[in-house]
Amino acid sequence: MSVSTPTKRSSKAELSPAKKSWIDSLKAFKDLRVLIMFFLGFAAGLPIMLIFSSLGLWLNEAGVDLSIITMFSWAGLGYAFKFIWAPLIDAIPVPILTNWLGRRRAWMVVAQLLIILAIYLMASVNPAEVNVLHLMAAGSVLLGFSAATQDIVIDAYRIELAPPEMQPVLSSIYVTGYRIGMIVAGAGSLYLAVYFGSTETAYSYEAWRNTYYVMALIMTLPLLTTFAGYEPTAEILQIKKQQLNLKLFSIYSAILLVPGTLIGLPYLIETLYNRLSGSSMVLVPKTVYPLLNNYFAVAIAAAPLLLLFLFINQPKIINKAPTVTESKNDYLRLVLVFVLSVVVFVAGYNLIGKVLPEFEDALAAFLIATLRLLASLGLAIISGLLLVKVGLVKKEVAMATWINPILDFFRRYGKKALLLLALIGLYRISDIVAGVISNVFYQEMGFDKTQIADAVKLVGVIMAIVGGFLGGMLAQRMRIMQVMMLGAILASSTNLLFILLTYHQGSVEYMYFAVIVDNLASGFASMVFIAFLSALTSIKFTAVQYAIFSSIMTLIPKVMGGYSGSIVEATSWPFFFTFTFVIGIPILVLIYLVDKYIVIGGNDDIYGDDVAASQLALDDTANTQPESKK
Numbered sequence: 001m002s003v004s005t006p007t008k009r010s011s012k013a014e015l016s017p018a019k020k021s022w023i024d025s026l027k028a029f030k031d032l033r034v035l036i037m038f039f040l041g042f043a044a045g046l047p048i049m050l051i052f053s054s055l056g057l058w059l060n061e062a063g064v065d066l067s068i069i070t071m072f073s074w075a076g077l078g079y080a081f082k083f084i085w086a087p088l089i090d091a092i093p094v095p096i097l098t099n100w101l102g103r104r105r106a107w108m109v110v111a112q113l114l115i116i117l118a119i120y121l122m123a124s125v126n127p128a129e130v131n132v133l134h135l136m137a138a139g140s141v142l143l144g145f146s147a148a149t150q151d152i153v154i155d156a157y158r159i160e161l162a163p164p165e166m167q168p169v170l171s172s173i174y175v176t177g178y179r180i181g182m183i184v185a186g187a188g189s190l191y192l193a194v195y196f197g198s199t200e201t202a203y204s205y206e207a208w209r210n211t212y213y214v215m216a217l218i219m220t221l222p223l224l225t226t227f228a229g230y231e232p233t234a235e236i237l238q239i240k241k242q243q244l245n246l247k248l249f250s251i252y253s254a255i256l257l258v259p260g261t262l263i264g265l266p267y268l269i270e271t272l273y274n275r276l277s278g279s280s281m282v283l284v285p286k287t288v289y290p291l292l293n294n295y296f297a298v299a300i301a302a303a304p305l306l307l308l309f310l311f312i313n314q315p316k317i318i319n320k321a322p323t324v325t326e327s328k329n330d331y332l333r334l335v336l337v338f339v340l341s342v343v344v345f346v347a348g349y350n351l352i353g354k355v356l357p358e359f360e361d362a363l364a365a366f367l368i369a370t371l372r373l374l375a376s377l378g379l380a381i382i383s384g385l386l387l388v389k390v391g392l393v394k395k396e397v398a399m400a401t402w403i404n405p406i407l408d409f410f411r412r413y414g415k416k417a418l419l420l421l422a423l424i425g426l427y428r429i430s431d432i433v434a435g436v437i438s439n440v441f442y443q444e445m446g447f448d449k450t451q452i453a454d455a456v457k458l459v460g461v462i463m464a465i466v467g468g469f470l471g472g473m474l475a476q477r478m479r480i481m482q483v484m485m486l487g488a489i490l491a492s493s494t495n496l497l498f499i500l501l502t503y504h505q506g507s508v509e510y511m512y513f514a515v516i517v518d519n520l521a522s523g524f525a526s527m528v529f530i531a532f533l534s535a536l537t538s539i540k541f542t543a544v545q546y547a548i549f550s551s552i553m554t555l556i557p558k559v560m561g562g563y564s565g566s567i568v569e570a571t572s573w574p575f576f577f578t579f580t581f582v583i584g585i586p587i588l589v590l591i592y593l594v595d596k597y598i599v600i601g602g603n604d605d606i607y608g609d610d611v612a613a614s615q616l617a618l619d620d621t622a623n624t625q626p627e628s629k630k
Contacts, residue, residue, distance in 0.1 A: 022473065029169060029472075032246060033161050034169060034173045035250065036228075037158055037161070037170045037174045038176060040222060041154075041176065042177040043177075043219070043222030044154055044178050044181065045179060045180065046185040046222075047115055047143055048147060048185075049181075051075050051144055053186045058127065058208045060200075061198060061200055062128040062205070075140035076144045078148035078149075079144070079148045082148040082151065083544070083547040083551045085152075086547035087401045088334060088335065089152050090156070090405070090543040091323070091401045092334060094107060094110055097110065101314065101317075102230075102321075104160065105157075105229065105231055108154065109226055111146050111147075111149040112219060112226060114149075117142070118146055119139075119212050119216040119219065120216050121135070121139035122140060122143065123210075124209070126209075128205060151547075152546075152547050155534075156542035159539070159546065161232050167531045168480075169476065171527050172472025172527045175527050186457070194207075196208075196211060217303075220303045221300070228245045228248070228310050230246075231319070233319070234320055234321070236315050238315035241314070248306065248309070256299055259295060260296075263288065266283040267283070268458070270283040276508065322540065330393065330397050333392055337393050340384075341380045341381070341387070344383040345377065348375065348376040352372050352375050352376060353372055405548075420598065423587070423590045424533070424536075424549055424552050425552050426556060426590065427532075427553065428491070428529065429560065430495060430587070431495070431525065431580075432557035432558065433561045434495045434498070435561075437561075437576075440565070442455075442456070442511070445511070446506035451511070455512055459515055459516060463516050464519040466520060467521060467522065470523075470524060471487065471523070471527035475528060480531060480535055487524050487525035488525065488584060488587045490524060490525060491522060491525040492583075492585070495580045495584075496581050497518060498514055500514065532600070533553070536549065
């Protein structure tokens with residue numbers, strides 16, 4: 001099997017996927033790489049909720065002031081600025097681990113071990129005690145940084161793992177795993193905290209400690225996935241070992257997923273039907289739940305044993321990924337430049353905060369905080385440039401690490417790159433701006449917290465998963481820009497359904513109708529957009545370019561989303577949702593222009609055809625490998 005390199009002027013017809021039947025599209029999900037990406041998506045979704053959701057509730061029950069609780073959300077800033085250290089992930093090998101596991105898996109193991117350590121450190125701190133919140137904050141920052149680093153590596157790994165025509169499938173299953181990870185860390189941690197004995201009126205540190213211990217244990221599943229997987233850009237010298245690892249991983253995955261699906265789906269149907277109808281239908285006997293809990297407890301407890309075997313049974317590999325430099329001294333200097341720039345950023349942030357005035361007005365405070373953040377970032381960039389200029393690191397090494405990935409994007413797309421950047425920055429604006437204030441909207445429409453949780457956190461998440469799955473199916477039968485157009489139309493037009501809800505306030509039926517359709521559209525658009533960004537990313541700079549794209553895609557929508565409340569207060573809910581629909585219309589024009597003038601993915605310089613081909617057809621090539629490589 002071989003992978004052809006697209007020319008710089010490939011036609012859309014050449015890049016369009018061969019039209020598949022629906023059955024063939026469904027069969028694509030049987031690929032083993034789909035299973036790997038499901039668990040890596042789960043790994044990406046779990047930590048974020050331990051920072052932004054569960055931690056806030058823990059601190060609140062412990063009696064921490066609300067003003068301090070909200071500051072802990074800053075621990076997640078790493079997600080917004082991950083593009084700054086993403087170049088180091090592409091450029092710097094991890095001592096010992098890179099030669100053993102490969103470039104991507106080495107960094108993935110480091111990030112996942114740091115995530116487990118961070119969760120353990122947070123669990124070891126009781127926020128109700130005096131003078132310990134700085135320790136909790138340190139654990140939270142470590143969790144945010146390591147989780148963002150894991151995101152960088154997983155995105156790069158996914159893009160390198162399969163050719164462009166399979167990216168929609170991997171993107172959809174990644175989103176599925178991501179959302180399930182969010183459910184486990186969000187709703188799951190709350191259930192566990194209550195189960196272990198902590199409530200709003202009766203705080204228990206031991207309950208929350210045990211909850212976070214469980215989350216740290218669950219993170220061994222992604223670690224297991226990393227050791228079971230393989231490096232896309234490396235040559236495997238011991239194929240039989242790799243096949244055995246993948247086979248054991250498949251069996252273990254089935255042990256977890258099959259019972260979970262067979263019991264989980266009837267439970268969801270039972271819950272939804274009973275909540276909507278007020279009846280007490282039983283599809284899953286309550287006697288099953290204790291048995292199921294014990295089953296999964298044993299299965300998860302067995303994960304470290306399987307991990308130990310995979311650790312011992314790692315096949316030998318030869319890395320084929322390009323490197324910025326072979327000098328270890330240059331690598332150390334790159335890290336030193338980054339660390340010193342971070343120190344300047346932190347120091348600048350603190351000093352600027354003492355100089356700038358404080359405002360009680362929310363908008364003024366937001367603008368001052370933004371100015372403080374941007375000024376600190378500017379100081380860090382300037383310090384980095386000065387360090388390069390004085391010779392702390394070679395100019396060509398710094399260029400290859402931070403500048404060349406950006407230049408590559410503009411080299412491939414020229415002035416049209418600006419059109420692509422506009423589309424990246426605005427594609428999700430309709431649903432993100434509307435989603436920022438959605439829970440407040442539901443409350444004002446007369447729904448209580450339980451109804452909102454059932455509709456949005458349960459039904460909404462499931463529908464988003466279904467939407468992503470449908471997007472993955474459809475993207476195999478159509479060109480990516482055609483599916484992008486459909487996703488943009490759905491994402492903006494479904495916001496109009498909430499206007500209908502304003503005329504039927506308190507109606508559960510209308511609420512569920514709006515939530516189901518809106519989340520289907522959102523899941524569809526999210527999956528398609530991830531596949532689109534993956535197609536734009538050069539295989540030579542996957543970590544850097546995708547990190548930049550993913551940061552740009554939420555910047556404008558989130559900034560505008562901060563004014564959602566002001567728009568509603570000045571106008572009305574119907575006007576607001578009409579506004580979110582209207583701002584989505586220019587996106588359709590951008591998609592049309594991009595589709596007309598730009599060939600997506602057709603001008604990338606792919607390296608390592610033979611390595612990628614042998615890895616992508618691992619099972620097929622096993623029988624053709626020389627005996628010495630088995």
